[in-house]
Structures are given as structure tokens and as C-alpha cells.
Amino acid sequence: MEQIKQIKQYADKLRLTKLRNNADKMVHQAQIDSPSYLEYTHELLYQEILQRRKNDYERRLKMARLPKSHDLDQYDFNFANGITRPQLKELRELLWMEQNYNVILMGPSGTGKTFLAAGLIYQAITSGYKAYFMTMEDIINTIKMKEMVSSALATYNRLLKAHLIAIDDIMLMPIKKHEAVAFFNLINQLHEQCSIIITTNKSPKQWAENLDDEVLTSALLDRILYRCEVIKLSGSSYRMENRQTIFKEEKS
Incomplete structure (x- = not known):
């Protein structure tokens, strides 16, 4: 039908995705x-709004780069101590983001730091926020490449407009002095503009050893800890307790 074809063309020009893809069905109904x-x-406008919300959510979810496991409903309190059910519930409500509070998740490997950080990023995305999950290595690589690669610059600019950023495994490995300065500049720009979640197996006092600069470390911590909740996790490693094997158990 010629009119249906024209409706699809008009919808495409106006970027009305729902109408463009479902014109036949909607007219028939x-x-x-x-x-x-x-x-x-x-109804036409309402369906278009729903479609745009869905597209926006899917775009933000893709850009967040979440690890596979990030469902906080599955958090196992038996393998980590340091956070209670009421505290996790309060964190998931995200009210702390309104005051640009930061969260530091500190503890040994396998106690759920990354899972909690990724889960809170996912919670923020489902609540309509721009949120990203990145390792410290991702951050440093983005900083190093942003002047040379357009995709890295685009990632850096997205970080500057974020509502919440999780930085996983901060200070796990030593970083060079110029990289540390560039990292500080990023944190300084985000200060009081964006909430930050940090996972680390080192206390902030140990960060100076990685940065090899006590003054820079002090300035960095000053901005991160100004409004910050430090959650110390302990317990056995979830990964080691639930270690997978490629071998089948021998039958007796």
C-alpha cells in the first residue's frame, strides 16, 4: 500500500523508529x-517514547562494558564479610550519588569487590544514569591514547559526562609518573561532578608506593575521600571456593 510506504519513509526521516518498523501492524490494529x-x-507518540527509552537503555548498557556477572540479587553474603543486606540495599537505592559520594571497596581477591562495583553500575544504568565500568588499565590506556585515537578520545569525553564510574583494581600495578599525573587530572575533573566506585586490594596508604609520589597521592586521596564510604571486605575467595574443573570426577 502506497500510503503505508510513505508513512515508513516519513517516520524514517523523523527518526520515529517504532512507527517505521511497525507501520503495517499499527495501522492494521x-x-x-x-x-x-x-x-x-x-498511542503513536507513547509507543515512540517507549522505544526511545529502550534504545537509550540498551546503548548505555552496551557502553558500560559490564562484566558477565553483575546481578546484585545473586550476591552471596556467605563468602564476604564487611557489607550487610541493609547496607547493600541502601547502596542500590543510589541516593548517595545525588551528593556525589564515592565508594571504595577494599579487600583481598575473590571477596566480591568487582561484582559489587559492576552491580552498582548496572543499577545506575537501569535507573537512567550514564555509568561505566573500567579497569585501572582501561583508564590508563584511554588516557595514553586519547590524543592519537579518536575512539579513545570519545571514551574519555564520555567519562567526563558520566554520573557514575567504577574503576576496578586501582593501583594493582605500578604506573609511570606521567600516567599518574594524567590520572589525577581526570579524577580532579570528575571531583564533585561524578561519583566514583573504586575496587582495590591495597589501602590508600599503599597507593603512594605505586605512584612513587607522596604529594600526588595525597592530592588524589583528598579528592576521592572527601565524600566517600570505605567498605572493607574480607572472607574466603568466592572463585576459589567455587573453582571449576575440566575433569570429570572418577566414579568409584
Whole structure:
């Protein structure tokens, strides 16, 4: 039908994705239901809004770069001590983000730091925020490459506009002096503009050893700890307790 074809063309020019992809179905349903002009117009616009919300959510979720496991409903309190159910519930409500509070998750490997950080990023995304999950290595590589590679610059600019950023395994490995300065500049720009979640197996006092600069470390911690909740996790390693094997158990 020529009119349906034109509707799809108009919808495409106006970026009305839902109408462009479902014009036949929507017109057919309207012929059955016989809504008023007002009802039909309202439904068209409503469906388009829903589609745009869905597209925006999927785009933000993809850009977040979340690890595979990030469902906080599956958090196992038996393998980590340091956070209670009420505290996790309060963190998931994200009210702390309104005051640009930071969160440091500190503890040995396998106690759920990364899982908690990724879960809170996912919670923020589902709540409509721009949130990203990156390792310290990702951050440093982005900083180093942003002047040479357009994709790295785009990533860096997205970070500057974020509501929440998780930096995983901060200070795990030593970094060069110029990289440390560039990292500080990023944190300084984000200070009081964006909330930051940090996972680390080292206390902030040990960061100076990695940065090899006590003054720079002090300035960095000053900005991160100004409004910050430090959560110290302990317990056995979830990964080691649930270690997988490629070998089948021998039958007796």
C-alpha cells in the first residue's frame, strides 16, 4: 500500500523508529480497534517514547562494558564479610550519588569487590544514569591514547559526562609518573561532578608506593575521600571456593 510506504519513509526521516518498523501492524490494529484521532495520536507518540527509552537503555548498557556477572540479587553474603543486606540495599537505592559520594571497596581477591562495583553500575544504568565500568588499565590506556585515537578520545569525553564510574583494581600495578599525573587530572575533573566506585586490594596508604609520589597521592586521596564510604571486605575467595574443573570426577 502506497500510503503505508510513505508513512515508513516519513517516520524514517523523523527518526520515529517504532512507527517505521511497525507501520503495517499499527495501522492494521487501529483498523480493528477504531480508536479516536486523539487516542490514536497519543498511542503513536507513547509507543515512540517507549522505544526511545529502550534504545537509550540498551546503548548505555552496551557502553558500560559490564562484566558477565553483575546481578546484585545473586550476591552471596556467605563468602564476604564487611557489607550487610541493609547496607547493600541502601547502596542500590543510589541516593548517595545525588551528593556525589564515592565508594571504595577494599579487600583481598575473590571477596566480591568487582561484582559489587559492576552491580552498582548496572543499577545506575537501569535507573537512567550514564555509568561505566573500567579497569585501572582501561583508564590508563584511554588516557595514553586519547590524543592519537579518536575512539579513545570519545571514551574519555564520555567519562567526563558520566554520573557514575567504577574503576576496578586501582593501583594493582605500578604506573609511570606521567600516567599518574594524567590520572589525577581526570579524577580532579570528575571531583564533585561524578561519583566514583573504586575496587582495590591495597589501602590508600599503599597507593603512594605505586605512584612513587607522596604529594600526588595525597592530592588524589583528598579528592576521592572527601565524600566517600570505605567498605572493607574480607572472607574466603568466592572463585576459589567455587573453582571449576575440566575433569570429570572418577566414579568409584
